Amino acid sequence: MAARGARGALRGREGWRIGIRNWLSKRREYSRSAPETESGVGPMDSVFTKCEQCGQPIYEKDLRARFNVCPNCEFHYPLSAPERIRLLTDTGSFQERDGGIFAEDLLGFEDYRQRLEKARAKTGLDDAILSGTGAIGGRQVALAALDFRFIGGSMGSVVGERVARTIEFAGTEELPLIIVSASGGARMFEGVYSLMQMAKTSVALSRYVEGSWPYVSVLTDPTFGGVTASFATAADVVLAEPGARIGFTGARVIEQTTKERLPESFQTAEFQREHGMVDRIVHRLSLKGDLERLLGFLP
Amino acid sequence: MAARGARGALRGREGWRIGIRNWLSKRREYSRSAPETESGVGPMDSVFTKCEQCGQPIYEKDLRARFNVCPNCEFHYPLSAPERIRLLTDTGSFQERDGGIFAEDLLGFEDYRQRLEKARAKTGLDDAILSGTGAIGGRQVALAALDFRFIGGSMGSVVGERVARTIEFAGTEELPLIIVSASGGARMFEGVYSLMQMAKTSVALSRYVEGSWPYVSVLTDPTFGGVTASFATAADVVLAEPGARIGFTGARVIEQTTKERLPESFQTAEFQREHGMVDRIVHRLSLKGDLERLLGFLP
Amino acid sequence: MILDFERPIKDFEERIAELRRLAGPSAELRGEISRLEEALDAARRRIYSNLSPYQRVQVARHPERPNFRAYRDALADDFYELSGDRFFGDDPAVRGGLARIGDHNVVLIGHDKGTDVNSRVRGNFGMAHPEGYRKVKRFYDLAARFRLPVVVLVDTPGAFAGRGAEERGQAWAISADLMALARIPVPVISAIIGEGCSGGALAMCATDYIGMLENSYLSVIAPEACASIIFRDPGRAAEAAEALKLTAADMKGRGIVDEIIPEPLGGAHNDPDSTIKAVGNSLNRVLDGLSDTDPETLREVRYERYRRIGAHASENGQAG
Amino acid sequence: MILDFERPIKDFEERIAELRRLAGPSAELRGEISRLEEALDAARRRIYSNLSPYQRVQVARHPERPNFRAYRDALADDFYELSGDRFFGDDPAVRGGLARIGDHNVVLIGHDKGTDVNSRVRGNFGMAHPEGYRKVKRFYDLAARFRLPVVVLVDTPGAFAGRGAEERGQAWAISADLMALARIPVPVISAIIGEGCSGGALAMCATDYIGMLENSYLSVIAPEACASIIFRDPGRAAEAAEALKLTAADMKGRGIVDEIIPEPLGGAHNDPDSTIKAVGNSLNRVLDGLSDTDPETLREVRYERYRRIGAHASENGQAG
């Protein structure tokens, strides 16, 4: 029951085809249960909230302390890019790079500007990504994290550009590369510019992998469309968070087009691991430790 | 019905697990309908034979003229290595290489020597392979053809050695490489030496493909086991004859071990094309023309 | 099949045909006819020079529009099709093989939308599964190994959205194509001959040169899907097509594609031969131009080309 | 589980145990006991120094024989398992990942026969599907990319013979592994810890160094299958095992493998720890020895090694 309820919610968060309004509205469900972060979500008015997965009450501070993982059922709620970086990097080691790049509304797409302003105000970010360098267990890495709260983590020109710059920086500085994805896919408001970010990040990556430093991709809920179909899956090692929905086209669209009812497990991280697409399912609170272990083996 | 009858026969010719005695007995069915060749099959005692596929009478000379393809139902009967080379190479252009290499019975395996002598006498070949250089539509190539009549075309040390030498010669002389397979798989009588021919041909091939000359593999009925699992499938282009049975383990063994009834089409060339393993099904009488076309595009 | 905006033209044509029947020797009728013919011609020009983006999308999807098979048969002196991904299957939604185009031996690849109901269904209307993209990857590798240029004819409504496609890693397959395209050491050129929709198109057109037929389109998403998502109303597809700036003119203007290949008046389906010829000339010209470029330069230029594209600006105002 | 030829030893052990219960202080009984213990020891030696090839095959298949998991847990300071072929699935019949063995970061791969009914079934008794060989191919490529040596623990009755395996190209997958092994620019070493049967084993042991446990076997075919084919009688498996010359001693004698790793008296299952330790020492020694060899030398030597093997002679008598 709870599962189905959550599934219903998850469905809404699957893939660019389902759309940004949708994600945003869904996102608000989280903001209820999401903790206060440096990243601009306003302070909580309530002291505790109800887990949409297990229905148990959770104290905001507990959820916060566990980086949005339910203490009761271990459900992984979306995590903002700043919190993700706080989770992964050694304290004080992160230095942002490539800030101050902003999307231009070159297509003049209906209310794109307003959406951008809203998202910037809400998240305190320039766009749906935070990137730079940091240390993970003392090992210097280049890393980027996408932020689902910013227009569904959709990949527009800024996301593409900052991902590409992060990859290039990792290559020239001979650093391991870590990218944490959370994205509905392409950013329709930028039309073909959004599509072309798949090519941009791929050319950058194809040069990086000519070197011998590792690229680890972490897929979180949700990762779909143009992000999955470019840099997020072209990694040496692909990790995923439990229960995360991952795929190219969202389940709802597939059900609409093929009239086929899809199983509960469809496109979960566990499903993708079963199908050989993902190396490991890693609990959020183990992720830093896993990355330290992994990097310990690699150049 | 005819199909099932033929299938029964085909079943008997599938893969090393089913065995050599079996192939030999089956082979005799062909020798009835197989034409006289330079390769040592004795003269026909009957003027015509009955097609095991369509049941129609066929004149030996017609069958001979069509390289063992039934004029009535187009069923492809096994073709000896010498006939295969006559089919593919420009008249008078073939020059055998690496003759005079003979199998040694290093394991002292029960009646291996006798089997070898029988096979040599019957086929006039040193072993289950004929290899050398020739011209195909004026284009010089290195080529090898396996001969199913020789202990089921099984890959022993001589087959492995001559395949490896042909590959190496193609590499040093910068020639395209064509290998026509017809084999039940490994030659058990040579034990681990037979197994190791898979590694031998693979190392040779892995060096050849560092160059930029094409390797075309032609799979004929039957091709199984160690041959399919090494050089025969590691080609730039894989062609197969209609109806040829191709796979790793023969259908009969699979039915015995898994107790599952397999479809008629299982492991046919058409099945392998459907499953993405083979590029094209090519009628025997079009094979030379196809190779000429194909080589025309390639370095 | 007649598109709505083609209706007035069809009416004209029918009236002229009718008059012809009546005409006979009568002089003034013949005058009437020629006047109508001029009007028809004017109408054609007016309508086709003012097609809306969504109307162009409809032309791009026109069932009689020449497709991969027509180009292959007309432009390739010989075509030796290869098939299979060597992992799971062969996807008829994309086809490819060795071909001779003009003086060039190439690897020719394209989406196959088919020509009749059977072949359309068999080709899944040009929507490929992972097997298809993995077959394409095999073709890219083959071209690299034998130093053969790659020519791609793009015509797809997008990668297929289905259960099997997701189970077998649709996103992984497309990503692998993009990675292969990025480093392939030979010229890779494409022509968008109809629909160029989503990652399913990009996996086959992120190339060194992109030609685009006048009425074809390139988009991150189908206008209908965009409308139902953004406007919550599939009926507003025309607006979405407008907003997405997906026409050949937009692409050329924004420096995404290199050339607009003009179509005959009335669209490619009104004169397939001249359209195919125009595309052929473009491909041959580009192949001639690129054939001597060394691999490193090709990769370098390709890198810069796709690295550059973006709609963003840095704080200091200069483009990122 | 007790193998037939182990029976007399078991009887001895039981009698000794029984006597111990009766014994108490009595001197002559203690004398009897120690005599029996000597006899037991002698019997052990006699039986285990004269194991027939087929008896060794049975020891190699012993359910309590230490398997991949035991070696992994004992020899790897840390093991980070990776999974998936990126095409179709993840095959639990073969496992692999990043591991630290001694001073070496390596890619560790092995057949997983499992430890109980569930894990044995899940690992399909060590018989891999194409997904498994393609996962292994991914590991080979990963090792090449990061210049990590590869350590393989071989223990398989062969590649799986089944419908799905054939449908997804079992032969193609094995062939791709052999091709990858041939050119991998890092040291690749293997230890045959149990069964090394058919192409399914070779795809993972055509390496720069092959160690082989005393009672493990390497064969082109399982003795039972060989017997039913050649002798038309599966019951003659023992003869087939004899004829196939599949023991570690045969392999060492014929220069196919580099080292016989001795097992404790009674076989590996009688003392897993010392067996695993012995294998570990061998692997570490070999890794130390190869770690500085440059890629070209590795490939050259590997080429010569496998290019050489064969049971044939040229007319002029010299080996081919």
Ligand SMILES: [Zn+2]
């Ligand atoms: Zn909960």
Ligand SMILES: [Zn+2]
């Ligand atoms: Zn017939």
